[in-house]
Amino acid sequence: MPVNPELQGRVFPPAPPYLVGLEKVREFSRAVFASHPINFETDAALAAGHAGVVAPPTFAVVVQEQTLAQLLSEPDAGIDFTRVVHGDQRFTYTRPIVAGDELTATLTVTSVKTLGPHAMVTAESTMVDATGAHVVTATSTLVVRGDE
């Protein structure tokens, strides 16, 4: 089944809120070779004026993942997970993610393009905090390989 072009413009229901845990931020920071104290120590983060330990710039992918799972499991999407290659990725921050945040992500499919047998799906996950204020938007382009 090819990728459904009518996905373009579709907005998914918000994913369940994600609670950003301090130890998760530290674990993720270690995994991406972060070494800055603001990624690990609450005191250092507070001293720099942050509300808690700051997550590394790519941490938002953990929250975005929930929304991409919604897209991949959409019955009429026609996206075969085993044929998906990550083409590009972007994070645009209004403010950094900090430990203690409760983030709600909403996915919008912004574009579906076909290139021969392949399709390129661009999906944007907009994340807001518990007050509804924007924190970060994560944008992925997924390349779905078709039959050659």
Add this chain to the structure above:
Amino acid sequence: MSTPIFDELTVGDVIAEREFPLTRDSLVRYAGASGDFNPIHYRDDVAASVGLPGVLAHGMLTMGFAVQPVVDWAGDPARVVDYAVKFTRPVVVHPQDGALVTVVAKIGALDEGVARVDLTVSFDGKTVLGKAQVRVALGRR
């Protein structure tokens, strides 16, 4: 750590260079931290069965560590306001020897207190990320 002064920067300045020796352990650690348990990132048999040259590093792991020299230079991870990459080549991680990835970070543009830092991320003499750009808000003096 001090904050770089925006008005003292020049396009073309190399602001950081670093080598990242990856091992299979790095991939397992990232799988657990990120929740991405695709077995092509830790099982040779699965990687081979889908025609890959070997177990690959997660693209998001490479994106994740490549920005760290910029974070250290900026003095605060919160100064990174925008970060985008294209995934152009895989990083194959050998079971014994691992993989050595190098990152060179250079000032690409300067605009209204925001420095665009362009990353050259290479493995085995070839770049693995395309158009890897980090926007760092430094403010004006």
